[in-house]
Amino acid sequence: MNRFIAPLAFALATLPLAAAAQDKMTPVNDPTTLTDCTECHMAFPAGFLPARSWEAVMAGLKDHFGENATISEANRLTITAYLVANATDSGAVSARTASRILRNVTDSMTPLRISDLPWWKNEHDGEVSKAEWERAKSPANCAACHRDAARGYFED
Amino acid sequence: MRRLAFTLAALCAAAPAAFAQDANDTSAAALISKFAAEAGITADAETGKAFFLATQSGGGADTPSCSSCHTADPKATGMARTGKEIAPMALSVNPKRFTDTAFVDKWFGRNCDSVLGRECTATEKANVLAYFASI
DSSP states (O other), X not given: OGGGXXXXXXXXXXXXXXXXXXXXXXXXXXXXHHHHTSSSSOOOOGGGSOHHHHHHHHHOGGGBTTBOOOOOHHXXXXXXXXXXXXXXXXXXXXXXXXXHHTTTOOTTOOOSOGGGSHHHHHHHTTTSOHHHHHHHOSTTOHHHHXXXXXXXXXXO | OHHHHHHHHHHHHHHHHXXXXXXXXXXXXXXXXXXXXXXXXXOOHHHHHHHHHSOOSSSOTTOOSTHXXXXXXXXXXEEOTTSOEEOOOOTTTOTTTTOOHHHHHHHHHHHHHHHHSSOOOHHHHHHHHHXXXXX
């Protein structure tokens, strides 16, 4: 990660406000979500996707990015309610962070992946070497690169 | 590689906490008997091995085989498509396996659908569990 310190320091120096807005993303704190959504990857913080995206993800668990990830119907409803209530556009993150995360996402778009958001792509383009992508195996493996992802820290 | 081995060891130690596999309401032997009785067969590890290694059709494009995630060696640590490690399936190296009925049912349900696009039959379940128990 060392080689990212230089660009990061530069980014912090030039964009103190933008960087500060991004300091921490509230980690998932709902026990049902923490049980059912950590079996194949980390529980992605709800604040990284708009409510309509979480509704779509939770309605399609039978074909979840090519895999069957079905859970009990009771848990599905609990988790959907939690994710929707804490989504990017539900007031759970600051208006400034929300507009950053949803930059170039129009109301008619329903991104199913955090890693498909233009903001996310912009943050990662040119920041990650090919070897690091290969080691992580998937953009969804946030914790492979962000060691403190489970606690909500993504800036290293 | 050294670091990987260390990480794996740490993960194995943490595995029981990571997965709710602690019901302890069943065992591989009990499940094999149950599924074999349901199917009216005698479980056969060799047939289970062939099933585990086979390239199937009908499921997801990224998951054509059980070995896509569990690797061709059930004694080895596998990996989900998300980069997350999966503890070995072979009972000889991972005795905590197949001890929670709900966990086994849930994962047969998910994985058979991902690989085959349908549920596994009782015959397939009995045989593949017999294979995991035999090596």
